[in-house]
Amino acid sequence: MSKTIITRLNNGIQVATRSIESFESVVLGYWVKAGGVCENKSECGISHFLEHMAFKGTTSRNAKQISEEIESVGGFLNAYTSKEITAFHAKVLKENKELVIDVLSDILQNPTFPEEELERERGVIMQEIYQTQDTPDDIIFDHFQNVAFANQSLGRPILGTAEIVSKITARDLQDYRAKYYNADNIIFAAAGNVDHDELLKLADKYLSKFRNNVTPVHDKRYDYVGGSYSDVRDIEQTHVIIGFDGLSSASEDYYAAATLSSILGGGMSSRLFQEVREKRGLAYSIYAFSSSYKRNGTFGVYAATSPDKLTELSKVIANELTKIEEDVLEKELDKTKAQLKSALLMARESSSASCEQIANQTAIFGSPLEKEDVVKKIESVSIEDVKKLANKIFSSKTSVVTVGKNDATPVIEVLRSYVRHP
Numbered sequence: 120m121s122k123t124i125i126t127r128l129n130n131g132i133q134v135a136t137r138s139i140e141s142f143e144s145v146v147l148g149y150w151v152k153a154g155g156v157c158e159n160k161s162e163c164g165i166s167h168f169l170e171h172m173a174f175k176g177t178t179s180r181n182a183k184q185i186s187e188e189i190e191s192v193g194g195f196l197n198a199y200t201s202k203e204i205t206a207f208h209a210k211v212l213k214e215n216k217e218l219v220i221d222v223l224s225d226i227l228q229n230p231t232f233p234e235e236e237l238e239r240e241r242g243v244i245m246q247e248i249y250q251t252q253d254t255p256d257d258i259i260f261d262h263f264q265n266v267a268f269a270n271q272s273l274g275r276p277i278l279g280t281a282e283i284v285s286k287i288t289a290r291d292l293q294d295y296r297a298k299y300y301n302a303d304n305i306i307f308a309a310a311g312n313v314d315h316d317e318l319l320k321l322a323d324k325y326l327s328k329f330r331n332n333v334t335p336v337h338d339k340r341y342d343y344v345g346g347s348y349s350d351v352r353d354i355e356q357t358h359v360i361i362g363f364d365g366l367s368s369a370s371e372d373y374y375a376a377a378t379l380s381s382i383l384g385g386g387m388s389s390r391l392f393q394e395v396r397e398k399r400g401l402a403y404s405i406y407a408f409s410s411s412y413k414r415n416g417t418f419g420v421y422a423a424t425s426p427d428k429l430t431e432l433s434k435v436i437a438n439e440l441t442k443i444e445e446d447v448l449e450k451e452l453d454k455t456k457a458q459l460k461s462a463l464l465m466a467r468e469s470s471s472a473s474c475e476q477i478a479n480q481t482a483i484f485g486s487p488l489e490k491e492d493v494v495k496k497i498e499s500v501s502i503e504d505v506k507k508l509a510n511k512i513f514s515s516k517t518s519v520v521t522v523g524k525n526d527a528t529p530v531i532e533v534l535r536s537y538v539r540h541p
Contacts, residue, residue, distance in 0.1 A: 123477060123487045124315040131303035132326055135477045135487055136318055137310040139470065145216050145311035146470040147318075148208025149227055150478040152306070153299035155202040156272045156337045156412075162291065163272075164279015167200040168244060169292050173207060174198070175236035177229040180222070182236060188222055196222075200277055202412055203337075204482060210471060213312035217321055224325040227300060232289040241284060248278050255358045255522040256404075256423065258350065263360045266348050266518045267417050273341045297330065304334035308478035311470035340367075340414040345516030349526035357523030358423045359530055361436060364515035365409055365416030368483045373411065374459070374496045375504040376418065379512070380409040381455040382505070383443055384420060388454070390439050391420065401432045413483055418512050426524040433533035441537055444509045447502045459497045463490070 125135040154166050174196075175182045189196040194211035207227065209219045251257045261276045268274030278284075307326060309318055343364040366376045384391035384407030395405045405422035420440075424432045466472035467490065477487040517534055519527045 123489075125481060125486045126315070126319060128302070128319075128322060128326065130327060130329060130331055131301075131305075132322070132329065133306045133481055134315075134319060134322055134326075135306060135308045135481050136313055136315045137467075137473050137477050137487070138313055138315065139311055139473070142311040142470055143212055144210055144470055145213050145309055145313045146208060146210045146474040147216060147219055147307070147309035147311075147313065148206060148223055148474070148478075150306040150308060150482060151205045151207075151227075151300055152203065152304045152334075152482055154200055154204050155275060155277050157299060157335075158272055158275065160272075160275070161283065162287070162295070163275045164244070164277070164284050165287055165291060165295050166205055167277050167279065168240075168284060168287050169295060170198050170200045170205050170207070171240045171244060172232050172237060172292055173226045173230050175240060176231045176233050177225045178231060179229065180225060185222060185226060188218065192218060194219065202273060202277065204479065206475075206478070208308075208474065216309070216313060216318075220321050220325045224328075228328050230292075230296070232292050234289065237289055237292075241287070244278065244284055245281055248281055248284065251276075251278060255352075255354060255356070256421075259358045259360055259421070259520055259522045262348050262350060262520045262522070263362055263417075263419065263518060266346050266520055267343055267362060267364075268341050268415070269344045269346065271341050272337075273412065273415060297332065299334055300330065301332045301334045302326075302329040303331070305329060306478050306481050308474050308481070310474035310477060338413060343415065343417075343515065345518045347517075347519040347527040347531060349520075349528075350522040351526055352523065354523050355425070356423045357426050357429050357521055357525040358421070359429065359432070359527075360419050360421050360518070360520045361433070361530065361534070362417055362419030362518040362520075363512045365418035365512065366411055367414050367416050368411040369413065370411075370416070372504070372508050375500050375508045376409045376411075376416070376512075377459055378452065378455045378497075378500050379443070379505050379509055380407045380418065381458060382447065382451045383407040383439065385455070385458070390443065391422075391436065394435050394439060395422065395432065399431075399435065401428050401435065417518075419518070423523075429521075429525050430529045430533060433530045437533055437537045440509075440513050444506060444513060447505050449502065452500070452502055452505070456497055456500065460494055463493055463497070
């Protein structure tokens with residue numbers, strides 16, 4: 120049986136734990152409420168750069184020692200940057216949790232950003248940017264985000280651009296860290312074989328040195344703009360996203376959006392997979408997605424097809440978008456609810472997914488959500504809820520992006536022929 124507890128320390132750090140005594144391992148780490156939305160145009164990519172540099176040396180450890188200490192006990196150390204969060208976490212056996220807290224606290228509280236490591240890591244990030252640019256099914260989502268939220272921080276790439284990354288200095292990183300890596304902006308989360316009271320004692324030892332500066336709050340709704348963009352290049356397939364304004368993580372219709380996405384293109388039995396791949400063979404990969412942030416969201420369909428099939432593919436997608444506004448079957452709804460509940464419960468059986476879950480929920484809602492409350496919300500979604508939401512989402516302005524030999528014109532022309540999709 121798992122138990123979730125959250126405590127706010129005197130310095131403002133929130134400590135959230137999910138204790139699962141049957142596990143031999145524990146996942147724990149820091150979730151800092153700072154990401155791409157915190158960056159202005161001239162520092163785009165600095166959140167991600169700081170994530171990389173945190174592992175490159177402290178006042179007491181060099182880069183090799185940081186990785187060796189965790190790996191020497193069979194642990195796994197990792198980090199990531201998103202639009203709203205930068206996370207630093209590790210998975211170890213239960214008896215090694217204090218070691219992880221020590222190492223992670225050190226890299227966040229005492230980084231030195233040595234110049235030699237900074238230049239080396241700058242090169243690594245440049246290669247990461249170039250790799251994304253060379254990967255159509257990656258770069259298309261950066262293009263889509265930029266179209267959906269043009270000229271806003273939510274629309275800029277997490278990795279930044281080569282031009283900006285080439286100019287970021289150690290002082291820039293220190294200033295950014297001083298601004299956002301403060302106690303009031305940090306969640307410390309753990310899931311697995313961990314005792315909350317024991318973790319609080321370790322927190323007193325290792326978490327007390329974070330700055331007590333007041334962190335700027337980035338909690339606004341961004342303007343969904345929409346439009347089109349074509350990245351024309353000579354490759355075998357044309358990749359396409361047809362997207363719309365979506366819902367925030369806190370929306371009352373969040374689970375209705377998840378249901379809509381699943382019915383439309385969430386698996387092998389979904390409408391788009393059956394119509395596009397199974398019946399017509401137009402694409403190998405096609406799916407719908409509902410991406411949510413604290414105050415915004417996007418909804419869309421991604422697919423890749425041969426250039427000569429783009430118009431036909433667009434017609435099938437547009438037709439399915441229209442059909443789901445008019446009719447949702449009871450069996451589709453029941454199947455999707457079962458899938459969503461299974462995903463929720465299975466995630467709780469993974470210490471990594473469980474830790475991620477409670478950290479992100481705390482960042483959005485202030486505390487983790489109870490399993491029973493989430494299940495209740497999933498079960499309450501009705502056919503009318505899904506149809507009504509589809510009507511609302513698909514009435515918003517489209518964001519059409521293509522990468523490949525075609526530009527976006529064929530897709531836009533198809534959508535214009537459907538009155539509901541201007």
